[in-house]
Amino acid sequence: MDILKKFEIGNPYxxxxxxxxxTGKPVLAYMCSYTPEEIIYAAGLHPFRIFGQVEAISxxxxxxxxxxxxxVRGALEDALQGKLSFVDGAxxxxxCDSIQRLSDIWRLNAGxxxxxxxxxxxxxNTQSARKYMHDVxxxxxxxxEQSFVVKITDEKLKHAITTYxxxxxxxxxxxxxxxxxKSALTGSQMNALIKAAMIMxxxxxxxxxRALIPSIQLSPKKETRKRIMLIGGICNxxxxxDYIESGGGVVVWDDLCTGxxxxxxxxxxxxxxxxxxxxxxxxxxxxxxxxxDYYTRAETIKAMIxxxxxxxxxxxxxxxxxxxxxxxxxxxxxxxxVGVPSMLVELEQQLPSEGQMKTRLEAxxxxx
Amino acid sequence: MSESQEKKDNRIKSVKRMKEIMxxxxxxxxxxxxxxxxxxxxxxxxxxxxxLVMDVIPVYPENxxxxxxxxxxxxxxxxxxxxxxxxxxLCSYARSDIAxxxxxxxxxxxxxxxxxxxxxxxxxxxxxxxxxxQARYFNVPLFIFDTPFCHSEMTKEARDxxxxxxxxxxxxxxxxxxxxFDYDKASQVGxxxxxxxxxxxxxxxxxxxxxxxxxxxxxxxxxxxIVTLRGTQIVVDYYTELLNEMKERIAHGISAIPNEKYRLxxxxxxxxxxxxxxxxxxxxxxxCLVADTYTTAWCRQLDYLDENDFLKSMIEGxxxxxxxxxxxxxxxxxxxxxxxxxxxxxxxxxxxSCKPYSLGQYDIQRIVQKERGIPSLIIEADxxxxxxxxxAQVLTRIEAFMEIIKDKKR
Ligand code: SF4
Ligand code: SF4
Numbered sequence: 186m187d188i189l190k191k192f193e194i195g196n197p198y199x200x201x202x203x204x205x206x207x208t209g210k211p212v213l214a215y216m217c218s219y220t221p222e223e224i225i226y227a228a229g230l231h232p233f234r235i236f237g238q239v240e241a242i243s244x245x246x247x248x249x250x251x252x253x254x255x256x257v258r259g260a261l262e263d264a265l266q267g268k269l270s271f272v273d274g275a276x277x278x279x280x281c282d283s284i285q286r287l288s289d290i291w292r293l294n295a296g297x298x299x300x301x302x303x304x305x306x307x308x309x310n311t312q313s314a315r316k317y318m319h320d321v322x323x324x325x326x327x328x329x330e331q332s333f334v335v336k337i338t339d340e341k342l343k344h345a346i347t348t349y350x351x352x353x354x355x356x357x358x359x360x361x362x363x364x365x366x367k368s369a370l371t372g373s374q375m376n377a378l379i380k381a382a383m384i385m386x387x388x389x390x391x392x393x394x395r396a397l398i399p400s401i402q403l404s405p406k407k408e409t410r411k412r413i414m415l416i417g418g419i420c421n422x423x424x425x426x427d428y429i430e431s432g433g434g435v436v437v438w439d440d441l442c443t444g445x446x447x448x449x450x451x452x453x454x455x456x457x458x459x460x461x462x463x464x465x466x467x468x469x470x471x472x473x474x475x476x477x478d479y480y481t482r483a484e485t486i487k488a489m490i491x492x493x494x495x496x497x498x499x500x501x502x503x504x505x506x507x508x509x510x511x512x513x514x515x516x517x518x519x520x521x522x523v524g525v526p527s528m529l530v531e532l533e534q535q536l537p538s539e540g541q542m543k544t545r546l547e548a549x550x551x552x553x
Numbered sequence: 554m555s556e557s558q559e560k561k562d563n564r565i566k567s568v569k570r571m572k573e574i575m576x577x578x579x580x581x582x583x584x585x586x587x588x589x590x591x592x593x594x595x596x597x598x599x600x601x602x603x604x605l606v607m608d609v610i611p612v613y614p615e616n617x618x619x620x621x622x623x624x625x626x627x628x629x630x631x632x633x634x635x636x637x638x639x640x641x642x643l644c645s646y647a648r649s650d651i652a653x654x655x656x657x658x659x660x661x662x663x664x665x666x667x668x669x670x671x672x673x674x675x676x677x678x679x680x681x682x683x684x685x686x687q688a689r690y691f692n693v694p695l696f697i698f699d700t701p702f703c704h705s706e707m708t709k710e711a712r713d714x715x716x717x718x719x720x721x722x723x724x725x726x727x728x729x730x731x732x733x734f735d736y737d738k739a740s741q742v743g744x745x746x747x748x749x750x751x752x753x754x755x756x757x758x759x760x761x762x763x764x765x766x767x768x769x770x771x772x773x774x775x776x777x778x779i780v781t782l783r784g785t786q787i788v789v790d791y792y793t794e795l796l797n798e799m800k801e802r803i804a805h806g807i808s809a810i811p812n813e814k815y816r817l818x819x820x821x822x823x824x825x826x827x828x829x830x831x832x833x834x835x836x837x838x839x840x841c842l843v844a845d846t847y848t849t850a851w852c853r854q855l856d857y858l859d860e861n862d863f864l865k866s867m868i869e870g871x872x873x874x875x876x877x878x879x880x881x882x883x884x885x886x887x888x889x890x891x892x893x894x895x896x897x898x899x900x901x902x903x904x905x906s907c908k909p910y911s912l913g914q915y916d917i918q919r920i921v922q923k924e925r926g927i928p929s930l931i932i933e934a935d936x937x938x939x940x941x942x943x944x945a946q947v948l949t950r951i952e953a954f955m956e957i958i959k960d961k962k963r
Contacts, residue, residue: 248915252642252905282678285702286912289880292704293916302704306714307674307681308697313717317701320710476681476697479689505642507908511682514638515689531640 188400189374191393192381198263201233202271204386211273211333216260216287218442219278219305219472221322223452223462226387227337227345228329230273234383235260236421238268240535248290254503255533256419257283264295274299274332279307280474281508299332301325308476309467319463326459342458348387349452355394356382356448362401364437364493366408369401372426372436379443380421408435411553412494415439416486416516416527417501418472418509422536425501425546432547438493440486441501446470473508482512483519490525497553498527499546526553563807565771567795574787575777582610583665591668591730594687596680597780598850599673600698600871602746602863603722605784606739607730611671612664613781614683618646621653622825622937624660631938633658644906645937647683654690667691669729671722673698675877677909696725700872704879707872715868736864743863746784747855752792753779754852759799760843761894764808766799769819769845770832771809779851809843810836815958818890819845820917821902821910822936827944834948838955844894846887850875853886880913884920891925898958899929906935928961930954 194200205212210231215222225232237259244265245258263269274297277288292300303325306314326337356379362368363375370378378397382390413434419442426436439445450469453461471481489495498520502509513529520527528549536542585592593604597615604611621627627649633656634648635641649659657663670693672684681697688695698718701711723734756775759766775795782788802808810832817835819842824831835842853875859866875886891899899921904911918929930950935941 250903250905250911250915253908253912279702280678282908283912285678286880286909288704289913290916293880302702304701304704304708304711306701307678307699311718311721313714313721314699316717317710317714320713324708324710473682474678476685479685479695507643507679508682510640510643511647511679511686513640515686517638 188393188396191389192378192385192397194381194384197233197236197380197384198238198268198271200384201231204231205271208386212271213274213276213299213301214269214272215276215278216256217278217280217284218447219280219303219466220276221278221303221325221462221466223342223345223349224322224325224329224337225276226348227341228333228335229341230329230333231386232276232383234380235263235269236380236419238263248294249287252505253283253287254505256503257287261287261290261295264291264297269295269297272297274301276301276303278303279305280472281506283505283507301328305466305475307474309471310477315464315467318467319460322459322463339458342462343454346452346454346458346461348391350454351391352382352387352394353448353451355391355398357445358398359394359401360438360445360448362398366405367403369403372430373423375436376420376423376426376443379447383447410435411550412437412496413550414486414489414493414495414498415441415444415501416498417441418503418506419443420501422532424536424539425530425542428539428543428546429499429550432543432550434497434546434550434553438489438495440470440489442472445489446472473512483516486516487519487523490520490523495525497550498525499549500527500529502529502531504531504533563809563811565767565795565798565802567791567798568774570791570794571775571778574782574791578781579661582612583661585610585665592665593669593671594664594667594684595671596673596676596684598676598871598874598876599671600719600722600867602742602784602867603726603734603739604671605742606735607726607732609668609726609730610665611781612667614650614664614687615646616777616781617653617659617661617664618650618937619777619823619825620661621649621659623828625826625939626659627826627937628939630658631940642905644677644679644683645935646906647679647686649937651683651686651690654687667693669694669696671696671698673700673871675700675871675874677876677907679908694725694729696722698722698871700877702877703873703882707869711872712868715872716865719864719867739864740861742784744860745786745789746863747858747860749779749783749785749788749792750852750855750858752789752796754849754855756792756796756799757844757849757852759796759803762803763816763895764810764813765816765841765843766802766808768809768832769842769848770823770828772845772848773823773828776848776851783851808841810839810841812839813841814839815898815955815962816841816843816894816896817898817900818842818887818894818896819847819900819902820887820914821904822847822907824902824932824934824942825936826939827934827942830944834951835955838951838959840955840958842900843896844890846875846883846890849890876909880916881920883913884917887917887921888924891921891927896927897962898927898954900954901929901931902936903931903933904936905933905941906937928954928957
């Protein structure tokens with residue numbers, strides 16, 4: 186599994202900075218899986234996701250109240266500390282109220298040359314919203330073209346679609362192997378993979394994922410650990426997977442931005458590329474900051490539970506995250522109805538002490 | 554005249570009429586079903602005029618939240634919401650309203666059940682989630698009026714999108730009310746709405762006078778009508794009366810506080826359970842909060858609204874509103890108010906409940922400091938959940954702030 190080493194990128198900022206040096210590609214940072222990465226890639230730029238690194242917040246406190254989530258605060262802190270000086274610009278898709286305001290604060294304070302807002306629709310169940318999503322992309326394309334003096338041709342978009350479809354389907358294959366007990370990867374290794382897929386050069390990601398699959402495949406083994414699903418936004422705490430595993434569980438699927446929400450949903454290859462890309466974001470598995478119907482998320486999650494034989498679910502939320510917190514009671518109820526026990530873990534900047542976290546997770550897994 | 558008499562005479566007389574109107578409104582809303590009328594719940598920044606055209610009674614959960622806060626029933630209901638699984642960090646309007654629904658809680662024994670819901674996300678993403686919760690609970694249709702955020706300006710595609718939704722909204726209403734939309738009536742309602750907003754602006758403008766005949770705390774109270782009954786004759790009549798009273802007060806030298814020396818601007822929602830305390834505390838320093846960014850939100854749209862083509866002008870009128878614009882544009886609006894009302898300081902309520910209003914306040918504060926150099930104060934609180942308010946701490950900060958203001962004016 187030497188190939189796995191290729192996904193060990195250490196410090197993402199150093200990685201991307203040196204990638205930029207080597208390739209000369211301008212770099213665009215983003216913070217949410219509704220960022221149309223395909224377009225950034227097609228423009229010949231390097232998209233990468235910021236997860237927020239800094240442990241202690243100091244500079245961001247002058248701009249954001251303590252009741253904003255750690256993702257928003259952490260990312261701003263990194264920018265204000267100059268850790269993102271190699272970044273040429275940032276992209277803010279419309280998701281929650283906090284990201285929306287962060288965009289303003291970022292534009293005023295982060296000192297980046299370029300700034301883009303991709304103000305998506307919020308309700309994703311009408312033809313007018315579908316059309317609007319397409320029009321938003323048209324604007325984004327022309328803004329990128331102007332800012333970086335490039336031409337985003339249909340050819341380039343089609344190539345981007347192929348690349349992203351492949352990344353997504355490879356990741357899905359890897360998740361499926363895990364669900365089928367046919368994978369040698371641990372949960373934290375999988376978490377590293379998906380984060381790397383949002384940071385590394387995308388062509389390299391494709392090549393490495395392709396090469397990785399054969400080396401992780403095992404014949405199905407008997408699995409006695411409890412089958413767990415994670416539900417939430419992002420997970421930037423790989424330790425959680427280790428604790429679950431040492432507590433007698435195994436994560437077999439998820440509804441996370443650092444998981445299935447990133448890789449589910451292929452882009453159609455037989456229609457106008459921008460329409461096809463817009464459609465993927467319009468149709469993809471719903472994030473709680475978007476609306477389709479009042480029961481869509483519960484239905485999606487229940488289907489995942491069935492398909493992957495999930496025995497227990499862990500809600501992994503960032504503290505102060507409104508969209509996810511609002512969905513919690515009803516999702517929990519939906520899980521109760523199908524007899525799947527669940528627990529809620531609210532994450533702050535740092536994980537609670539290892540012992541405490543392990544005990545809680547273990548107790549939950551025992552109970553399943 | 555004894556002091557208490559003097560105070561009594563200071564009171565705004567229209568208050569009584571206002572209370573009557575609100576009581577009637579809620580009685581009518583609560584008996585709607587008996588009178589074969591439909592009730593729609595709608596967000597405070599939502600396009601209410603089409604509902605009036607369809608004879609639907611609009612009900613505002615946010616106004617409900619404010620009443621819950623003002624009657625100090627917030628903590629109890631918020632705790633109930635937490636027992637239901639809603640995290641304590643969520644908007645306290647949403648929490649208290651969600652908790653009130655199943656038990657008919659709150660000062661008026663719960664809101665009348667909705668026939669459908671109308672949610673406009675021009676104020677926040679919270680209302681989207683809140684209305685989803687209520688749509689599931691009441692099992693009623695939900696119309697979402699999606700107004701893309703304006704980081705710089707309203708884009709052409711956003712205009713098209715919102716324009717299309719006005720038609721979708723009308724068809725939604727036609728379907729759920731079982732009758733055609735009356736466009737003639739719509740233009741009347743539109744005219745009344747604009748007239749009401751103009752009058753409300755005129756009322757608020759009277760505070761430009763020194764001393765101000767009314768304060769932001771009065772505005773918080775009288776606001777309820779422009780929110781809930783916008784588009785009706787009642788609002789026009791009432792604000793005409795109120796405006797006259799304000800003019801009279803100016804003519805007779807009656808001011809909101811007895812001895813106005815310092816004029817301040819308030820930012821964000823009121824701290825509903827502490828309005829009197831805050832008002833008295835500032836008054837004890839001869840400081841009057843003469844204006845606020847919150848109550849003007851219901852007339853700022855006037856720049857976009859066209860009384861002769863109301864439906865079309867709703868596109869921008871409902872999209873480019875105060876909370877749906879960037880921090881820079883908000884700062885500009887704040888500075889405009891500082892100049893207009895000639896204030897000496899800015900008081901910002903950092904409201905844990907409301908992220909779109911509060912995140913960015915620190916930057917606005919800096920911009921104001923740079924552009925106008927006036928002192929500002931940030932009060933950490935919450936509009937309804939009293940657990941997030943420390944009277945001692947706030948008092949100390951107000952005192953320190955007033956010292957700075959006084960020093961500057963000396
Ligand atoms: S974690 Fe929640 S609050 Fe934070 S950026 Fe994501 S959706 Fe917004
Ligand atoms: S989050 Fe703010 S704008 Fe939204 S409902 Fe609550 S107080 Fe109102």
